[in-house]
Amino acid sequence: MTDPALPRQCRMCHRRLRDPASRAAGIGPVCHRKLRPTRGTPTPEQLTLDEEPHGPEHTQPS
Numbered sequence: 001m002t003d004p005a006l007p008r009q010c011r012m013c014h015r016r017l018r019d020p021a022s023r024a025a026g027i028g029p030v031c032h033r034k035l036r037p038t039r040g041t042p043t044p045e046q047l048t049l050d051e052e053p054h055g056p057e058h059t060q061p062s
């Protein structure tokens, strides 16, 4: 199930994109970071990258 309308390669480095979100963006996560090194404007695509959300998983039991 692949959408032919989506690009298969990163438009920056032309590597193949496996992540549907990366394909939708037309750019891989690595190049995406190069474009946005400061993360000033988070995009929905970034939610599917290898970012670990800060969660209260290490809260100490009181």
Ligand SMILES: [Zn+2]
Residues within 6 Å of the ligand: 010, 011, 012, 013, 014, 015, 027, 028, 030, 031, 032
């Ligand atoms: Zn790339």
